[in-house]
Each structure stands twice: as structure tokens, then as C-alpha cells.
Amino acid sequence: MKLLDIGELARQSGVPPSTLRYYEDIGLIRSEGRHGLRRQYDAPVATQLALISLGKLAGFSLAEMRGMFGADGTPQLPRTELHLRADRLDAQIRDLTRLRDALRHVADCPAETHMDCPKFMRLMQFATRTAGSRRQR
Amino acid sequence: MKLLDIGELARQSGVPPSTLRYYEDIGLIRSEGRHGLRRQYDAPVATQLALISLGKLAGFSLAEMRGMFGADGTPQLPRTELHLRADRLDAQIRDLTRLRDALRHVADCPAETHMDCPKFMRLMQFATRTAGSRRQR
């Protein structure tokens, strides 16, 4: 199996070497060996880094993602857990969609005050419902 | 205009008083006066807090959100800026949707290794493209 030098992986993935070392320290990724002093990585680590970057976007902490990946860099979790996380993503996607709609509405609605616009208020209702009950990062 | 005591706003919004004070310190929200020592808030602050909570979910920093709101608690930004942020949200929504699809796929796909499954690899391509070029929080 072809191994990647840490510098090469950093260039390919856009993740700085210091961060790769940090991720390894906390057990999020693994290096396969050294060339001299330099860490060498398996190719699937690149896939894993891509998933980690998305996971961060989705609000997973690094601790949450530790242990989520198998040897091939793909998620290795029980089915139910995967579906549960997918469901949480669905909720987040819904929220973001409404925030987007609200922003676009505010941009385009000619009403002088949005608080009097029924469409805006409808978009805002869910926000008031969800605010605070949301998991924080 | 009816004013809310900080405790009441905290109960309604789910945002602790310490956080409300902190938000005021950094200029993210405004209180309208005091009842004795206690901060009093305008009702629209509740809407604003809901939007802040969603904004955090969307990856905006508190500093970015400072100054985004007008007196009525609704976003007060130039049209182009609002559309730009909506566009960024669209991109984020697309990414999260694909992450969700990838998770569901991994949960349900019977292939012994996902690296050999064309559907998974297709889902992963975008991730490799986007990783690293993404704004960090």
C-alpha cells in the first residue's frame, strides 16, 4: 500500500501538518509509520479528513468523531447510530433552510417592518420554538 | 412598549442570564433599561436570540452577527450581503445533505468495503473537493 508523507497529505487535504499531528495526538487519525522522522499516512486518511471536515460543519466535536472510522477511513458505527446521526442532520438541514429562506425574504420583502409581515413571522416561529433547545457546540 | 426582565427573557429563550449579559458586553444585543439593577429587554430581542441561535448553527461567529440586527431584531444588512449569506447557506446545506446521504448509505449498503462501492465513492468525491477549502469555525 502506497504511503503519503505528512507534507503531501497536508497539501492534498488542505489540513496543516500541525493539525494532522494534533489529530493523531487525540486519536482521531492514525499514521502508519515513519520515513526517517516523518509520519506516513495511508491513502484512506484523506477520505477520513474530508469526512471530519464535513462532520465539523455538521457540529460534531472531534471527540465525537474519534472512533467513528474504520481502517478504510469510512464510518464504522452501528446502523442505528448512523441513522440517528442522519436524522439529526435532517433537523439541522431544515433549520438552515429556514434561516436561508428568512434571509432571502428579508432581502426581498418590501414591508417596512418585518415584524408586521406574516410571511416573516411564520418563518420566525420555528426559530423561537427551536432556540435554546438546540444542542450547542 | 412592554419590557422583559432578564430572568423572564432567559426563561422564554432558554439562554442563561450570564450569556445574555455576555452578549450585551460584546455588543450583540441591547437592553433598554433597568428595573433597580435588573436589565430590561425589548420584546424583539427574543426574535434576535432565535436568529443568533440559528446563526451559530450555520457557523456564523458572534462577532460576525454583531451589527447584523436592526432595532426590531430582524437582520439589517444590504440586500447583496443577505443574498451572499443565503448562498453560503445553500452551499452548507448541500454539503450536509451529502454527508447525510453518505451516512445513510453506509448504514444500508451491504458492500463489504465502501471504498469499492461506486455510489459511496461518488458521495465522497465532493467531500474531497470541498475539504480544506471550507471556512473553519
Add this chain to the structure above:
DNA sequence: TCTTGACCTCAAGTGAACTTGAAGTAGCAA
């Protein structure tokens, strides 16, 4: 009037996710 409780200020502490700096080292090209 006195007590209670929820607020007040200000400074310091916390946890997550990294980054930076100092001092050292290994491989490769000249």
C-alpha cells in the same frame, strides 16, 4: 423593618481546537 432571592460587577477560569516557538534531526542534493 427585615429577609430573601434574583439580580449586579469584575476578574478569573474552562474547554475545544488549534497554533507557535524553541531546540533538535533525518534525508537528499551539491
Add this chain to the structure above:
DNA sequence: TTGCTACTTCAAGTTCACTTGAGGTCAAGA
């Protein structure tokens, strides 16, 4: 063999978003 460069370790520093703690204050109810 000598440099150069990109890595190495380890500890400490940084930023963000809060929270906590100590010591103080005010309004309302008993």
C-alpha cells in the same frame, strides 16, 4: 561532507464562547 529543508517533540500560548465565584445591591413580600 555539508547544507538545506521539512520535518520532529514538548510546552506554552491563542481564540472563541461562555461560566463561575466573590462580594455587593435592590425591590418586594412577611
